[in-house]
Amino acid sequence: MVYALIFFALLFVDQISKALAYAxxxxxxxxxxxxxxxxxxxNPATGDLNTGMAYGLGSDQPWALPVFxxxxxxxxxxxxxxxxxxxxxxxFLRVSLVLIMVGAAGNLIDRIVLGGVRDFIHVSIGDLSLFNYYCNVADVAITVGAIMFILALLFVDDDALFRFHKKKEEQVTENASAELAAGAKEPDNDLGAEISGVGQEHTDKRE
Incomplete structure (x- = not known):
């Protein structure tokens, strides 16, 4: 239920932000x-729409729309x-999938209804062409979701490949096991001491 709410809330934000930007x-x-x-x-040739995929990639290809x-x-x-x-x-992993689905669904709606995606977020860093593109909330959701997905698989999940606190947890488990083992031996030592004490008392009385 929570994931459905996240999905539809972000999808609404994506669609309303596009509508307002173009209106x-x-x-x-x-x-x-x-x-x-x-x-x-x-882009007058496409009605100011991005006919490619995320961040304008493949927008000049005629086959792009149906394939995407x-x-x-x-x-x-x-x-x-x-x-x-x-x-x-x-x-964490489930949220990452929801974000990717939000982005995919948001841009899918645009492509089916309008024939292209409405982009209005302009990122431009100096003269670097790699960092000069247009995107939208859906693209951002896909990017964030993809990053979270990778982090989940590598670091966050219980079975992650490079989980940060895995060694710490293993050490805590080892320490706990050692304490339990030590605790299990102590009653035996105490019992032995008591038996020795009783035996000593009997010896003293006989003397």
Whole structure:
């Protein structure tokens, strides 16, 4: 239930933010100077829509739209099955899947309804073309979800490959086992001392 609420809440944020950005035709609203701004994608050839995938990749290819729609549908089905099957204890991993699904669903809606994705978040770092692109809330959700997914598999989950506190937990377990073993021996020692004491008392009385 919680994951469903997260999914639909973020999906609503994605869709409403796109609608507002395009309705008000926002342009150059600076968030972080020279790095991040809100600015509607300008591309008259596609109706100001991104016909590629996340961050504008593949937008110039005519085959991109149907392929991305098909791949997104398959991916959503796979992630949904994974979300159902993954242990409820793995909350971090499950949230990462929800975020990826939100992003995929948000952009899928745009592609099916509009024929392209509405981008309005402009990231530009200097003259680096790699860091000069447009995206939206759905793209951000996919990126954050993907990062969380990797972190979950490598560090966060109980069976993570490089779990940070695994060694610490093992040490705590070893210490606890040692204490239990030591505690189990102490009563025997006390009992032996008592028996020795009783035996000594009988010896003293005989003398």
């Amino acid at each position: 008000f035709d926002i342009e150059n609203i600076t968030i972080i100077p020279n790095i991040l701004s809100l600015e509607k994608l300008r 729609i098909a791949l997104t549908c398959v991916a959503l089905l796979i992630f949904l099955i994974a979300l159902v099957k993954i242990s409820k204890r793995k909350r």
